[in-house]
Structure formats: C-alpha cells, structure tokens
Amino acid sequence: MNAPIREERDGGEDVRVGIWIVGALGDVATTTVLGAHAIARGLAPPTGLVTARRPFLDLDLAALGPDRCDLVFGGHDVREGSPQQAAWALADAGVVPGRLVEALKDDLAAYGARIRPGVAFGSSDLVQRLQSAAARARAAAGQADALAAILRDLEAFKESEGLERMVVVALASTEPRAEVPAALETADAVLAWLDAPAAPIPSSSLYALAAILAGAPYVNFTPSLGITPAGLQELALRRGVPHMGNDGKTGQTLIRTVLAPMFLARNFKVLSWSGFNILGNRDGEVLDEPAANAAKTEGKDSVLSRILGDQLGTSLTRIDYVPSLQDWKAAWDYIHFEGFLGTRMHLELTWRGADSALAAPLVIDLVRLIDLAARGGRKGPQTGLACFFNTPLGVTEYAFPAQMAMLHAYADELARIPATKV
Numbered sequence: 001m002n003a004p005i006r007e008e009r010d011g012g013e014d015v016r017v018g019i020w021i022v023g024a025l026g027d028v029a030t031t032t033v034l035g036a037h038a039i040a041r042g043l044a045p046p047t048g049l050v051t052a053r054r055p056f057l058d059l060d061l062a063a064l065g066p067d068r069c070d071l072v073f074g075g076h077d078v079r080e081g082s083p084q085q086a087a088w089a090l091a092d093a094g095v096v097p098g099r100l101v102e103a104l105k106d107d108l109a110a111y112g113a114r115i116r117p118g119v120a121f122g123s124s125d126l127v128q129r130l131q132s133a134a135a136r137a138r139a140a141a142g143q144a145d146a147l148a149a150i151l152r153d154l155e156a157f158k159e160s161e162g163l164e165r166m167v168v169v170a171l172a173s174t175e176p177r178a179e180v181p182a183a184l185e186t187a188d189a190v191l192a193w194l195d196a197p198a199a200p201i202p203s204s205s206l207y208a209l210a211a212i213l214a215g216a217p218y219v220n221f222t223p224s225l226g227i228t229p230a231g232l233q234e235l236a237l238r239r240g241v242p243h244m245g246n247d248g249k250t251g252q253t254l255i256r257t258v259l260a261p262m263f264l265a266r267n268f269k270v271l272s273w274s275g276f277n278i279l280g281n282r283d284g285e286v287l288d289e290p291a292a293n294a295a296k297t298e299g300k301d302s303v304l305s306r307i308l309g310d311q312l313g314t315s316l317t318r319i320d321y322v323p324s325l326q327d328w329k330a331a332w333d334y335i336h337f338e339g340f341l342g343t344r345m346h347l348e349l350t351w352r353g354a355d356s357a358l359a360a361p362l363v364i365d366l367v368r369l370i371d372l373a374a375r376g377g378r379k380g381p382q383t384g385l386a387c388f389f390n391t392p393l394g395v396t397e398y399a400f401p402a403q404m405a406m407l408h409a410y411a412d413e414l415a416r417i418p419a420t421k422v
Contacts, residue, residue: 017062017070018163019367020154020216022207023172024075024115027281027327028221030086030108031096031356032171032363033073037107038100042066048361051368055411060375060419061368071367074114074157076150076207077172078127078135083108083115093326095354114161116153118172119146122202124289126282127173143206144197150210165374167367168211168218170245173283175202175224176291177298184229187238208232212241217370220245221363223296228393237380242373244366244382246299247390250358252277252331253300255349257400259335260307264399269338271313273304276332280325281355293319299391306398329355362388369414376417384410 021029038044042065046052051061062070084101087108091098101108117134120127121143131139138146158166181201183193190209193201201209204224211218212227212235220226220243227233227243236243249257252275263270301317330352338344366388373382386392387403397403 015070016072016161016163017367017371018157018161018166019071019073020157020166020168021073021075022118022168022170022204023077023222024073024111024118025077025079025081025083025086026171026173027086027090027095027283027356028359028363029075029171030083031090031360033083033111034087034090034096034100034104034108035360036064036069036071036073036364037104039064040066040069040071041104043100043103046361048357049365050362050407051365055408055415056369059369059372059411059414060417062371064364064368072161072163073111074116074161076116076118076153078118078120078123078131080132083112090327090356093328093354095327095357114157119150119203119206121146121200121206122175122178122204124173124176124286124291126286126289142197143200147197147206147210150207151214154210154214154216165371166214166216167371167374168207168214168216169363169367170204170207170218170220170222170224170226171363172204172222172224173286174222174296175204176289177294178202178225180225180229181205184231186231187234188231190231190235205229205232208243209235211243212236212239215239215241217241217367217374218243218245219363219366219370221248221359221366223247223299223391233380233393240377240379242370242378242380242382243393244370244385245389245391245393247296248359248362249388249390250355250362251329251351251353252333253303253390254400255331255333255351256300257303257307257398257403259333259347259349260304261399261401263335263337264308264311267311269311269313270304270308271336271338271344272315272334273312273336274316274334275300275318277317277319277329278322278325278331279319279329279355280322281327283355284319284321284325284329285323303390303398306396327355327357329353369410372414372417376414382410384413
C-alpha cells in the first residue's frame with residue numbers, strides 16, 4: 001500500500017494545502033489527482049506543467065515532487081462513483097496509462113473517501129438526472145442549508161487533513177447560460193441573500209460564495225457563472241480572497257489566440273473563421289444541450305473579434321457530441337483570408353487531443369499559483385493568470401503571446417513574496 005505523502009518543513013510540522021474540487025468524479029478532476037500523485041511519487045515527469053519551467057521553478061509554490069508534496073485532494077460531486085472507476089475508464093480510452101491507475105489505487109481510494117455529495121441548482125438536464133440520492137437530499141433542503149453543508153465539508157476537510165491552506169477549483173460540467181441573479185449584483189445584495197435566500201442562484205455561484213466565506217482562493221475552470229457576478233467579486237475583495245476564471249484554455253481557443261495575432265501583425269484581412277469541434281465524454285454530452293452549448297461556444301468564438309477587431313469578417317464556432325470519442329476531442333478550423341492585391345487564400349488546421357490530459361496540468365498550475373498569491377496577500381481577480389482561460393476576468397488582452405508576458409510579469413511579482421516559514 002502506498003504510504004501517504006507528507007511534507008515536513010523546518011520545525012518538523014507538516015504543511016498541507018487542500019485542493020477542493022467541484023466535480024470531483026469528472027474526467028478532468030480524476031486526471032488531475034492521478035497526475036499529481038504520479039509526479040509526486042516519481043512515476044511520471046511534469047510534462048505539460050507550466051510551473052515546471054523557469055521562472056516558476058524559482059517560486060515558493062506548494063511542493064509537488066518525489067522529495068516533497070504539499071497537495072491533498074477532496075471535493076464535491078452530485079454523482080455516485082469512485083475515482084478508481086473513472087481512472088480505469090480513462091485508461092481504457094487511452095488517456096492515462098493503466099500502470100499508473102494500478103500503482104496509485106490507494107491514493108485514488110483516499111481521494112474518493114474525501115468526496116462529499118454536491119448540489120446541482122441550475123445545472124443541465126443530464127446533470128440533474130445523474131444526481132445521487134444524497135445530492136438530491138441536499139438540494140431538497142434548500143440553498144441556505146446546501147451552502148451551510150458545503151461550508152461544513154470545507155471545514156471538516158481542513159481539520160481532518162490538518163491543512164494549512166485551501167484552494168477551491170470548479171471543474172463541474174458546464175451550466176446552461178444564465179442571467180446574473182439580482183442577489184449577486186452587489187456585495188450588499190449577496191449579504192442580504194445570505195440572511196434571506198429567496199431567489200435561487202446557480203450551483204457554480206453557490207460554490208464560489210462558499211469559497212469566499214471560507215477564505216479560500218477560487219478558480220473557475222468552467223464557462224459557468226461562478227464568481228463572475230459583480231457582487232461576488234466585490235465580496236471577494238472585501239474578504240481578501242484571490243480568484244480567477246473563466247473556462248480553461250486547453251485546445252481550439254488556445255490555437256486561435258496564437259494564430260489570430262499573426263494575421264493581425266501581417267495586416268491580413270480575415271474574411272471568415274469557421275471552427276468545428278467534436279467531443280466525447282460527459283462534458284460533450286452536457287454540451288449537447290443547447291443552453292449549455294451556447295455558454296461554451298460564446299467564449300470560444302468571441303476571442304477572435306477581441307483580437308482581430310475590424311480585421312475579422314465573420315466567425316462561426318460549433319461543438320457537437322460524438323459518444324464514441326470518449327475523452328478525446330477533435331477540432332477543424334478553416335480560415336479564409338485576404339492578402340496583398342486582394343488575393344484570397346485559406347489556412348486549414350485539424351488537431352486531436354485528450355480533453356482531460358490537456359486540462360489537468362493547467363489545473364495543477366493554477367492552484368499552485370493562486371495559493372502562493374493568497375499567501376502574499378493578493379485579492380480579487382488575478383489577471384496575470386489570463387493565459388489559462390478562454391474568457392479571463394478583468395482582462396482585455398486576448399492574444400496568447402501577450403498573455404504569456406503577463407504571466408511572466410505576475411511570476412516576478414509572486415517571487416517577491418517571502419518564503420513560508422513554519
């Protein structure tokens with residue numbers, strides 16, 4: 001049996017950082033936990049981790065390596081199941097090596113023991129149908145009781161695992177696009193809602209509120225509403241909580257934000273940019289519902305106009321669910337552009353990737369970086385992390401090269417945070 005990975009720093013005390021995942025049984029969550037333990041036990045290299053390269057190696061990040069690991073994982077999910085089952089399904093799909101699932105079965109079991117029933121207010125029809133009896137019971141008790149239960153789970157996680165710090169990261173399925181509830185428009189409205197929670201708010205925002213109240217940094221890796229409403233952001237500032245989102249940038253949008261600046265720099269007129277995606281897994285199934293699909297495609301499409309401005313004619317983005325692909329996704333972009341003397345040309349790009357393997361290292365990067373930001377007293381949206389998101393909060397710069405420059409400047413700021421002393 002694998003012994004728990006513990007870390008001792010000066011003084012002989014353990015330093016542990018809790019990572020609480022909303023959507024804890026999902027493919028991205030499972031790959032994140034499996035990957036972190038594989039790196040920590042020296043069973044896999046940190047390929048794909050931005051924080052495994054300089055200048056981030058010089059930062060006092062939560063440790064993740066064979067000689068030391070500070071991260072402990074737990075979370076909420078509305079479904080029944082186990083991380084072991086999810087990991088073997090990913091292995092069967094060729095996303096993760098089966099040898100790692102076998103080698104890390106005890107770590108996955110320990111993670112599974114820390115997963116608690118979640119809630120699915122405002123979620124898609126599919127997620128509603130998948131709810132366990134325990135999740136339905138929490139929802140039936142109402143949002144005030146559900147929020148109290150989430151906060152109790154966070155506190156129990158912190159106490160039982162002896163955590164020094166904690167980060168909440170949203171990896172749940174995309175919620176249908178929704179208007180911002182009036183209760184979330186200002187911080188005072190949020191506080192009034194806490195006293196009398198009449199009008200419902202979506203689960204993603206309920207979890208964000210729980211993170212703020214618990215004083216835990218929050219990362220929204222989904223396109224869902226989360227902490228986007230002004231009232232929640234204002235409350236996070238008041239409470240000194242750092243956060244960032246939305247919608248992890250792992251594939252087609254990443255490529256678009258790299259290519260679009262090239263067309264702008266060379267003064268080409270993009271007549272049309274069309275993108276088509278096919279995706280398997282449960283996220284793909286959720287996106288088969290039009291309202292959830294709209295929430296996802298809006299961000300993927302809007303980056304083009306934000307980068308190209310009047311150099312863009314029309315754009316189109318589609319996502320279609322193909323069950324046989326499992327965790328794999330493929331995308332095709334067709335770019336029709338005009339060059340010198342009106343010559344019309346085109347660029348076609350097709351790629352295929354494993355959704356969870358693309359996302360998981362970014363999740364690890366984000367929780368380590370925002371944890372350090374919190375230790376340094378930073379609060380509010382961490383705009384230096386924009387390169388990790390399709391629609392980053394508080395940012396008007398969408399070109400990937402410029403966002404990477406922002407990240408490096410952010411690393412310089414984090415480098416000035418004094419090293420943790422226990």
